[in-house]
Amino acid sequence: xxxxxxxxxxxxxxxxxxxxxxxxxxxxxxxxxxxxxxxxxxxxxxxxxxxxxxxxxxxxxxxxxxxxxxxxxxxxxxxxxxxxxxxxxxxxxxxxxxxxxxxxxxxxxxxxxxxxxxxxxxxxxxxxxxxxxxxxxxxxxxxxxxxxxxxxxxxxxxxxxxxxxxxxxxxxxxxxxxxxxxxxxxxxxxxxxxxxxxxxxxxxxxxxxxxxxxxxxxxxxxxxxxxxxxxxxxxxxxxxxxxxxxxxxxxxxxxxxxxxxxxxxxxxxxxxxxxxxxxxxxxxxxxxxxxxxxxxxxxxxxxxxxxxxxxxxxxxxxxxxxxxxxxxxxxxxxxxxxxxxxxxxxxxxxxxxxxxxxxxxxxxxxxxxxxxxxxxxxxxxxxxxxxxxxxxxxxxxxxxxxxxxxxxxxxxxxxxxxxxxxxx
Amino acid sequence: xxxxxxxxxxxxxxxxxxxxxxxxxxxxxxxxxxxxxxxxxxxxxxxxxxxxxxxxxxxxxxxxxxxxxxxxxxxxxxxxxxxxxxxxxxxxxxxxxxxxxxxxxxxxxxxxxxxxxxxxxxxxxxxxxxxxxxxxxxxxxxxxxxxxxxxxxxxxxxxxxxxxxxxxxxxxxxxxxxxxxxxxxxxxxxxxxxxxxxxxxxxxxxxxxxxxxxxxxxxxxxxxxxxxxxxxxxxxxxxxxxxxxxxxxxxxxxxxxxxxxxxxxxxxxxxxxxxxxxxxxxxxxxxxxxxxxxxxxxxxxxxxxxxxxxxxxxxxxxxxxxxxxxxxxxxxxxxxxxxxxxxxxxxxxxxxxxxxxxxxxxxxxxxxxxxxxxxxxxxxxxxxxxxxxxxxxxxxxxxxxxxxxxxxxxxxxxxxxxxxxxxx
Numbered sequence: 001x002x003x004x005x006x007x008x009x010x011x012x013x014x015x016x017x018x019x020x021x022x023x024x025x026x027x028x029x030x031x032x033x034x035x036x037x038x039x040x041x042x043x044x045x046x047x048x049x050x051x052x053x054x055x056x057x058x059x060x061x062x063x064x065x066x067x068x069x070x071x072x073x074x075x076x077x078x079x080x081x082x083x084x085x086x087x088x089x090x091x092x093x094x095x096x097x098x099x100x101x102x103x104x105x106x107x108x109x110x111x112x113x114x115x116x117x118x119x120x121x122x123x124x125x126x127x128x129x130x131x132x133x134x135x136x137x138x139x140x141x142x143x144x145x146x147x148x149x150x151x152x153x154x155x156x157x158x159x160x161x162x163x164x165x166x167x168x169x170x171x172x173x174x175x176x177x178x179x180x181x182x183x184x185x186x187x188x189x190x191x192x193x194x195x196x197x198x199x200x201x202x203x204x205x206x207x208x209x210x211x212x213x214x215x216x217x218x219x220x221x222x223x224x225x226x227x228x229x230x231x232x233x234x235x236x237x238x239x240x241x242x243x244x245x246x247x248x249x250x251x252x253x254x255x256x257x258x259x260x261x262x263x264x265x266x267x268x269x270x271x272x273x274x275x276x277x278x279x280x281x282x283x284x285x286x287x288x289x290x291x292x293x294x295x296x297x298x299x300x301x302x303x304x305x306x307x308x309x310x311x312x313x314x315x316x317x318x319x320x321x322x323x324x325x326x327x328x329x330x331x332x333x334x335x336x337x338x339x340x341x342x343x344x345x346x347x348x349x350x351x352x353x354x355x356x357x358x359x360x361x362x363x364x365x366x367x368x369x370x371x372x373x374x375x376x377x378x379x380x381x382x383x384x385x386x387x388x389x390x391x392x393x394x395x396x397x398x399x400x401x402x403x404x405x406x407x408x409x410x411x412x413x414x415x416x417x418x419x420x421x422x423x424x
Numbered sequence: 425x426x427x428x429x430x431x432x433x434x435x436x437x438x439x440x441x442x443x444x445x446x447x448x449x450x451x452x453x454x455x456x457x458x459x460x461x462x463x464x465x466x467x468x469x470x471x472x473x474x475x476x477x478x479x480x481x482x483x484x485x486x487x488x489x490x491x492x493x494x495x496x497x498x499x500x501x502x503x504x505x506x507x508x509x510x511x512x513x514x515x516x517x518x519x520x521x522x523x524x525x526x527x528x529x530x531x532x533x534x535x536x537x538x539x540x541x542x543x544x545x546x547x548x549x550x551x552x553x554x555x556x557x558x559x560x561x562x563x564x565x566x567x568x569x570x571x572x573x574x575x576x577x578x579x580x581x582x583x584x585x586x587x588x589x590x591x592x593x594x595x596x597x598x599x600x601x602x603x604x605x606x607x608x609x610x611x612x613x614x615x616x617x618x619x620x621x622x623x624x625x626x627x628x629x630x631x632x633x634x635x636x637x638x639x640x641x642x643x644x645x646x647x648x649x650x651x652x653x654x655x656x657x658x659x660x661x662x663x664x665x666x667x668x669x670x671x672x673x674x675x676x677x678x679x680x681x682x683x684x685x686x687x688x689x690x691x692x693x694x695x696x697x698x699x700x701x702x703x704x705x706x707x708x709x710x711x712x713x714x715x716x717x718x719x720x721x722x723x724x725x726x727x728x729x730x731x732x733x734x735x736x737x738x739x740x741x742x743x744x745x746x747x748x749x750x751x752x753x754x755x756x757x758x759x760x761x762x763x764x765x766x767x768x769x770x771x772x773x774x775x776x777x778x779x780x781x782x783x784x785x786x787x788x789x790x791x792x793x794x795x796x797x798x799x800x801x802x803x804x805x806x807x808x809x810x811x812x813x814x815x816x817x818x819x820x821x822x823x824x825x826x827x828x829x830x831x832x833x834x835x836x837x838x839x840x841x842x843x844x845x846x847x848x
Contacts, residue, residue: 009634010632010634010645010647011634011636011645012446012447012450012463013450013459013460013461013462013463014450014451014454014460014603014645014647015446015447015448015449015450015451015452015453015454015460016447016451016605016636016643016645017447017636017638018442018443018444018446018447019442019443019446019447019463020442022436022439022442022443022465023436023439023440023441023442023443024439025439026436026437026438026439027438027439027440028439029439030438030439035437036437036438036439037437037466037467037472038437038464038465038466038476039436039437039443039464039465040462040463040464040465041446041462041463041464042461042462043461048461048462052462070613070635071613071614071617108612108614108615111614111618113614113617113618113621114614133614152637154812154814154817179438181440188532189494189495190495190532190535190537190538190557191532193495193537194535194537197537208434210434210435211494212435212440212441213576214441219440221434221435221438221440223434223438276707276728278707278710280714281711281714282710282711282713282714282715282719282723283700283702283707283708283709283710283711283713283714283726283728284707284711284714285707286702286706286707286710286728286730287705287706287707287708287711287819289706289707290704290705290706290707290708290728290730290780290819291706291815291816291819293781293782293783293815294783295706295730296730296731296784299706299730299731300730300731300733300734301727301728301729301730301731301734301738302707302727302728302730303725303726303727303728303738304700304707304710304714304725304726304727304728305725306710306714306719306720306723306724306725306726307720307723307724307725309724309769310724310725310768314725314727314738314767343738344734345733356714357717358717359717359718360720388578390578391715391717392715393578395711395714395715
């Protein structure tokens with residue numbers, strides 16, 4: 001079955017908000033067997049909403065709409081849907097009760113604005129919102145189903161998981177889609193494409209390979225479409241085995257994962273701790289580590305040594321080193337890594353010093369130059385990188401490169417860790 | 425004139441990549457006087473691309489297409505555009521030269537795959553790409569203009585700024601759009617909507633007010649549409665004056681700005697420095713500060729004190745405090761803030777300790793409980809917050825709340841700073 005996603009809001013069309021809801025919904029719809037054909041963002045006017053919803057009814061089996069349900073006067077989705085699906089506006093008793101409970105929990109008065117959020121078209125089935133004040137709504141027209149959800153991401157997600165997913169699971173689904181993702185780091189897209197040229201020719205024609213590059217690495221996605229789940233699954237698994245044989249040094253994980261998660265699992269598995277000394281990445285590496293739930297088991301902490309004074313006083317980088325080689329040098333980043341290991345009493349450490357840009361570069365040391373070290377009690381690995389002139393990209397690429405150096409150091413010292421990611 | 429944006433790629437439709445290009449392009453098109461009507465993501469098949477491009481030619485004056493120009497075999501945009509706009513595939517000499525320079529700078533061999541990226545439909549005008557290997561293309565059909573750009577964000581942005589913007593500036597534009605944004609922090613959307621009820625009724629009907637909430641605050645957007653730029657501009661300025669009189673305590677900036685940037689400007693302006701002691705936010709606050717170019721003028725560094733050991737050994741939090749009150753307490757966060765001030769020798773500091781969740785909460789101290797302190801030599805402000813059960817949202821909300829506490833402390837100690845943001 002096919003599906004479409006419509007996100008409503010002028011903030012999307014003037015670029016003030018990036019639409020993250022669609023990607024999240026698309027992932028969920030895919031895993032439920034729906035092929036998402038289009039993702040569309042439109043203005044929050046009745047005309048734009050009605051036009052796009054009517055198109056969607058013709059085009060898809062299922063449409064998910066988000067946004068335009070807020071308490072403010074710029075939200076007109078409910079009136080537009082009532083025009084298309086019919087009925088009159090009525091107050092939904094359960095939603096009103098949920099709004100009253102929601103406000104009383106937070107110790108705020110229930111205003112007329114809040115109360116109006118319980119009004120819905122009589123043509124819909126209400127999907128109760130336990131995390132906010134705007135109820136979800138389910139409409140049907142012929143075989144078409146349309147679900148309208150609030151645009152606030154965590155309310156939308158809770159409603160989708162708790163109310164929409166069970167409904168969709170009951171529907172009969174035709175066809176099978178299998179997506180599998182292989183994560184790589186440390187090779188450019190065009191080089192990877194050349195290396196995988198033979199591989200691409202060798203796999204079954206029902207499988208499609210896509211390259212998804214970003215600063216956290218290049219994800220390779222194998223997608224198989226057909227009717228026989230067992231056969232497709234077997235073909236995809238064979239393709240992954242071939243990939244693994246072709247580029248073992250670049251693959252760091254499979255499926256829904258990330259470098260910070262993989263490194264975390266490795267540290268947990270060998271019962272080791274890590275600390276971080278960051279200059280130009282300014283806390284980004286620590287942040288990536290801490291985003292993973294349970295990081296406290298292996299992460300002691302870090303020092304953001306932005307000024308030279310902090311590099312000297314806290315991390316023990318020698319004054320002479322900073323004078324002779326500068327803060328952005330092999331020597332300084334080595335001392336930072338060792339300093340972090342000692343100061344924070346950890347088994348491993350990573351350290352970064354570079355010029356994030358756009359300013360601050362010199363002919364010798366241009367913006368984008370970054371030195372990274374990964375250290376343990378027994379090893380000290382250092383690499384020099386030259387990234388771009390873009391501050392934000394340099395911070396991201398340096399952060400993920402540092403995590404990848406730690407991954408490689410862990411693999412070197414604990415070869416048995418290779419096996420914890422054998423299964424896809 | 426109206427415009428549409430089409431982003432191409434299966435990775436968008438299965439939710440593996442969030443489309444950030446569209447928001448960036450939409451901002452630029454708006455400032456050039458184009459109203460973006462729709463943003464559409466479609467699959468990278470010839471059928472989907474041709475269908476959506478033909479719709480766009482009928483619907484808009486200008487279409488911007490991104491994606492599907494990479495070196496890999498899943499990229500079919502060029503063939504699809506050749507089918508629509510005609511011509512044959514030819515090798516563009518300038519692009520081939522740029523590709524050769526690009527590869528030689530990086531010390532990599534020019535492969536057949538790279539070389540093929542210089543092939544373009546003869547019906548297009550080539551927009552040279554100095555930052556990557558896929559050239560941009562400009563097509564015309566009747567009065568319609570279509571621009572095809574690579575999907576890699578920084579290549580797309582460079583091409584848009586350097587090649588597309590000058591072209592669009594030459595076009596005659598009808599109608600005027602004015603958007604102005606006012607940034608607020610510290611009040612919930614439904615409360616803000618109630619407080620601004622009278623304000624909304626009082627402004628000119630040609631002005632629309634929108635609420636854009638996210639963890640970094642609620643942005644209020646005033647949009648005016650019409651033909652008389654001077655009149656609209658005056659009406660919007662009057663509305664902003666009224667807003668400023670209604671909610672002065674919540675407004676922290678205007679236009680393209682953010683809390684980290686505002687706090688940075690305030691610190692620069694009073695020649696003060698700041699340091700950060702982070703537990704549950706794990707480096708996010710330091711990262712937000714360092715993302716602003718030039719942060720080294722006021723940011724010395726920070727300590728990510730994730731373990732209690734680091735809180736004691738580096739920040740000097742008393743062992744007795746951690747035993748008696750716990751790490752997530754008013755007492756601990758106060759000592760962290762003072763410790764950071766001393767350890768990193770700064771004029772101001774912020775400290776955060778909380779339970780990011782989803783695990784680790786207790787009935788007394790649930791996930792989402794966060795204590796935040798802002799300190800100077802003369803003051804110590806502490807606040808208790810209760811956020812949500814979502815780890816990522818808690819880290820973000822705690823980080824921005826901490827920056828807002830620093831902003832308020834700076835305003836208290838340096839009332840003259842109020843004036844640096846008077847101009848919109």
